[in-house]
Amino acid sequence: MVGLGKFILTHYPSFSIKILITHPPYNAGSTGPYMNSVSATTSSITFHQLPQISSPLDISSPHHETLAFELLRLNNPNVLHAIESISNTCMVHALIMDLFCCPDLSVAMDLNISAYFFFPSGAACLASILYMPFLHRNTNKSFKDLKTILDIPGMPPIPSTDMPKPTLERNEEVYEDFLNASIQLPKSAGIIVNTFESLEPRANKAILEVEQLKEIAVGLERSGQRFLWVVRSPPSKDQTKQFLAPQSLICMIYSPKVFWTERKTGLVVKSWVLQVAVLNHGLVAGFVTHCGWNSALEAVCAGVPMVALPLYVEQRFNRVEEMNLALPMKESEDGFVRAKEVEKRVCELMNSEEGNLVRMQALKMKAAAEAAMSDGWSSRVALSKLVESWTRGRDKLHETVKL
Structure with a gap:
């Protein structure tokens, strides 16, 4: 508001x-x-x-x-x-x-x-x-x-x-x-x-379960791409306590040495970031997103292609992949996105013809947004x-x- x-x-x-x-x-x-x-x-x-x-x-x-x-x-x-x-x-x-x-x-x-x-x-x-x-x-x-x-x-x-x-x-x-x-x-x-x-700069606050966080972490590591990741703690298993206190933040749940010491490919942020500023940085080449509408608009306005990982609420409606603005991640039968799929899609966004087409479409939509x-x-x-x-x-x- x-x-x-x-x-x-x-x-x-x-x-x-x-x-x-x-x-x-x-x-x-x-x-x-x-x-x-x-x-x-x-x-x-x-x-x-x-x-x-x-x-x-x-x-x-x-x-x-x-x-x-x-x-x-x-x-x-x-x-x-x-x-x-x-x-x-x-x-x-x-x-x-x-x-x-x-x-x-x-x-x-x-x-x-x-x-x-x-x-x-x-x-x-x-x-x-x-x-x-x-x-x-x-x-x-x-x-x-x-x-x-x-x-x-x-x-x-x-x-x-x-x-x-x-x-x-x-x-x-x-x-x-x-x-x-x-x-x-x-x-x-x-x-x-x-x-x-984009009405208000804010953090990406999607919350994932521990098991899904681990799969994403492994996939990011295997992709070999440099990344910035804001990680929040998973929700309480006791649903009556989910709304009683702010979610605490976690630093990393999977081998922090892999990201910070050995390969230095990623930075994990345990607080929050100005997402608009990050997306508009010239070195940002892609955005793995839960497809919240504000996040999708911010990526479009910045001309950044996406990898789509919708979670809940209205996010499955925001079919950015159908507008050729994102590569979709496929869920397994148990509802999780496996590390192999994360690795595959991130690499395809960065180094494939399909990824290049999405990148070009993102730039076209950025121009359309500026005109609108x-x-x-x-x-x-x-x-x-x-x-x-x-x-x-x-x-x-x-x-x-x-x-």
Whole structure:
């Protein structure tokens, strides 16, 4: 949201943006220093801290998405009070929220404020969520059990098991949360889709199990390529504890001497990196990625070819390999990508005709991204159209605005 706010202010500096913040009773890390730094450098962005909710949350759920939906649902009264308070001194043009804030749509309607959803994942994932009610009505099976190909308008056909992980089991509460969100989305004044913009430099925070980390480590070693790897600890086996504390960082789980002493081919980082800065470094020739949408966009904007290793959520929708922007890694029957496959794909990206074709396509898409974000082109025109609708009172039009 901070990134989107900065993006808007870059072109419309007369606006001010207030971001509502709530801290969950679990994993309540301090965001104070970050908020202070944002407000210090961008005075038009300020933060409004909501009161801590008093109702207990069921943290036994294996899905953090369920906790997010529940937390934000319980915050509705606080959101209502906050917007009323802000309205006493400012004209509120619009309320922008993400998918998990769909309960707040009723607050915006009660206050007669236009509400928009900001969807930071790709348009294909959005299409799948909007199509959920139709899929729900036409089958009584879970997506994980359908064993069929889904033909969803606006995206290539996908296996039913590639639907977002929280929606795979029909009888779980998190499925109902996403189904309800899919019904609420079209009721908003519009959906802001993140198509060609890197909104905020951040770290790649995908979490892998120990066994998969080992396979990647062996594959990287055997490839002989120099690399930078940010490694996080695997999630707790006790699902009730996954959201209670930040994941600790690990240095390396496979023969650090191989990487640091004997061959000096790799650097393992145990904290985090500015991924945008790394991808835009002239010596970076490839990116092994979990295919999160921000990571995919950052690679496209940097013109860096990818090796695709999608894990969960919407990552299997972001089929960069089908756009010839990445080489895919093939999973074995047990769901893991073996070291041999890692070695093979990394080497092919660096030293094969197929890898060269992907590299050339990445450079073409980089140019297309730069054009889309330049003045007078699609992203800038869409942003102007959106902001003008706020200032001229035409914000009741239902449309999808692509940024």
